[in-house]
Amino acid sequence: MNIKKLKDLIQQGESSTLEFKKSTGQLSSATETVCAFLNGDGGVVLIGVTNNGDILGQDVTDNTRKEIAREIHKIEPSAQIEVQYIPIEKSKHVIAITATPNDHMPYVYDGRPFQRNQSTTSKMSQHRYEQFLVKRGQLNYSWEDYLTDYTIDSLDQEEIHRTITDGIRENRIPASAAGDIPIEILNRLKLLADGKLKQAAIVLYAKEELADFPQCMIRMARFRGLDKLGDFIDNQLKYGNAFYLLKEADAFLQRHLPIASFFKANQFKRIDKPILPVLAVREALINALCHRDYSNRSASIALAIYDDRLEIWNNGTLPDKITLADLKRPHDSLPRNKLIAKVFHARGLIERWGTGTNKMIDLCKKEGDPEPEFSEYTGGLSVIFKFKEPIGTTRQPITPLPPLTNRQKTILAIIESSDELVQIQKIMKELENPPSQRMVQIDLNYLKTQGLIEQIGKGRNTLWAKKPR
Template identity: 40%
Template sequence: MEYQEIEALIALKESKNLEFKESTGQLDRSMETLCAFLNGDGGIVLYGVKDNGNVVGQEVSDSTKRAIAEAINRIEPFVSLEINYVRIPNSDKFVIIVNAEKQRFMRPFAYKGRAYLRIESTTTVMPQEQYNHLLMQRGGKYGWEAMVNPDLKISDLDENAILGAVREGIRNGRLPEVTIREEIPTILRKFGLLRDGNLNNAAAVLFGVDFYDYPQCLLRMARFKGTTKEEFIDNQRAQGNIYILLDAAMAFFFKHLSLSGKINGLYREEELSIPYKALRECCINSLCHRSYHHPGSSVSIAIYDDRVEVTNTGTFPADLPVERLMQEHDSKPQNPIIANVLYKSKILESWGRGIGTMVDECKRVGLPAPEFKTDGNFVTVVFKYNCDGVNLQLVNSNPTSNQQVPNKYPTSTQQVLELVGILKDGEYSVREIMSFLMLKDRVNFLYKYLTPALEEGLVSMKYPDNPKHPKQKYMLTEKGRKILEK
């Protein structure tokens, strides 16, 4: 913001959406006003301007910025406010601008436990009746996931993903078999995604294909060198529906975490340095239970030499502290519509068992239980590789690199070459190939064997235009046969 814009604002005088404060010495009163703006149509507070519009400015130090940030953090629920510091011409002083944008889906807001509203140019305490009404809208049928997007059409959704979710639900007994024969609109209505011909936001999060209106459907992934964020080795972003983001997350883990194998009975089990089931459960919870209302939010995965951190916007239920979450508990999903669809399609294994699964899986392989942290704005799950400073299951020379085959095959892993060897005699389904390889973890097979082979052009699909064809089979390409001959 330029100083000329501040002069233009001051000329409008204090109003329903504009407040002047002489300095940040009036932080409490100004935060009440910002809270009122958030409960209304938004607004701006200018610090360094007297009530009559005279600009006096104020000095800005690190302690000033900290005081503002700490005051904003007392506004509940968490909200991101835009703050600008504009220097007054020919002066060492600044005008501070705090902009509170309209937050329709997250009202009511409270500062220090009390809600406020704006009447003309006056800030006042919100009546209890109005507070209860806004609270009901936020937590009930008017929650963000249930809000209708009139521009979202059924053609904007991935039909294959919808039918895939239905098939998984039928296969695992969570949906009746008749569901697969029903029309897409009927399925969407039963999932709670379509009402009176209109799709809600949950439909886009679950099955969308175009995310121009949903920038928050984002996954950020990074592999850092060492134990800090100073230098990264790999940095990726993925945008898409929950199923796409879950696939991208697991692929990133398989790329950067070491893999070891052992024979267990008739099958070979391949284990990541952090159990696959724990990581998958963590990502599902992050994608399902996060706060989606803020367009700039995302889920992030950070892999370090000594730990993995998965972070999402949101917080734990107020009446379920972390200690209680570690035990068996009733599920209180932030997004019940999204959670219900994921449960029926068996992405969510069971209600209220996600954290317990993560803890049990880590203990099973001798790793410390994951840590669960929240500051009221974000939830972070930390998986550690080591216990008492001793590294576990990692390759010493490069803790996140999967062992490669000899240099004469510089682009192919041992797993890909094994797959090539299996396909030498014909074409087979995923189930058949996994049987030949003595594997029982389908996701591991897809990410370590099949997907890399397809990307390298060594393997092709029988139905390339329909990757999820129920009779899909795989065969060697000419390039794959040359590798086989070698």
């Protein structure tokens, strides 16, 4: 818009589609009107123009631009809003904010809906707001399909290529895609429309934290005790794309879930077993990333570890056709975010549609762990994995002793039955079919490391004694 078109527009006067504001001191009121235009026929707000149509202009600094962007970001859902800075005399500008409506009303600003009546902006009635909601619900237009103004440079291109590599390996993406460039990959995954990135693309591949997507976050905490009233042992907030959040959650779990270590009879190799089935917990995290309600910008995924359980919560309740009881039996897959879920499936992170919760249950049963519990509260879905035993706050990994060999038992008996300190030569004489002295020395060192005997002296003068108890 140039100065001539600006003056022509101002001559029309304030109306149902045009509003004047003297300065950005009225920015909040101006954004309410932008929201009202989105809920109506669209319109333009001019900042730097008096109610009488006099052009005063406005000083524009980087801070001014940030303030305007901050207020516009409070409008939900994401909308088509254009901001122009039109230069006038004396280095001042008139700021033109143009709102273009679509079929995804109602829009809210700072959590409240507004409407335009002639040249007046007012709060929308509850009844009218609910009518808009019903109409929008009938459109069945998913949040992930909305277009953004971000470019491909905002995305992690290595992660995009990794999707193709994983998909080819899983035979879910044709090998011919190996040479695709990022924009071709995004088209293949239906993450582009009219040359613009869909919001699903940002969720999946954002290179860094973006102000427009604060909901791309996971809260992780290790609480001391059985509830949130206990102290934090660790508390983390991580922002980023879905694959980054999954990686960070995996790392957090590895730091705070103990590993039980044990030995099987006749085996010297230690076996490490996590306190929960890793794949079951990972399945719950993937479900949360794929099925959460991303339209709520103030919500996030929450992962909490207590002394007796692990809980994963995501905002967004179950679809109307699925109940909590259905989660424990075969059921239809009704993903809230089909594009996001499709990419996870292509990478082999989802095996089959509608089997995630059943897989969690089967994995827990196989390891003899309690079945996961599912519940809904505060507008979200919770999955709880209970531990067989409380892990405590200072509990160390469980490392049972491997069984002693018959020879080690005999050596231990020789030492414990002696009233004197014992040399290795005496042990060799009392053993039936003694092995080499080196093998006996290995057995003695093992018994010492297990705290069963103690060593006195070094070298040829080494003596062995039973451990005081």
